[in-house]
Amino acid sequence: MTYNSTFQDRAGQAAQAKQKLLEQYKSRPPVDEKAAAERKAAAERREAAKAEKAATKKAAAEAKAADDAIKAAASAPPTEEEKKATRDARYAARKNRR
Incomplete structure (x- = not known):
């Protein structure tokens, strides 16, 4: 040109x-219909495996979140009633030692 x-x-x-x-x-x-059907089936299997992996990952994340929530609840700061009970127990123990 x-x-x-x-x-x-x-x-x-x-x-x-x-x-x-x-x-x-x-x-x-x-187009070979048999080959096209095989490719489509393989793609569907890949998608199913991908969805299963995502569901497994989501379930693991939810389980970890639940565990973290339980740990957080277990290590929560003591309430006023718990503080008072602990203080009263120390006072009673000191009284009993005398």
């Missing part, structure tokens, strides 16, 4: 390129 080509030259080259692509498209072999 030269830089001094006319519009008709460029349009003709574009038409030839389109025709060549059309011929390549038409000359390709037909």
Whole structure:
């Protein structure tokens, strides 16, 4: 292609390129239905495995969150009643030592 080509030259080259692509498209072999079905089944299996893995990961995350919540509840700061009971027990023990 030269830089001094006319519009008709460029349009003709574009038409030839389109025709060549059309011929390549038409000359390709037909779709093998069995192979296409196998590819589709394989893709579905991959998707199912991916979904199962995601569900497992989500369940593990929920279990970890539940464990963390239990640990947080177990190590929560003592309430006023618990503080008072501890203080009263220390006072009673000190009284009993005398």
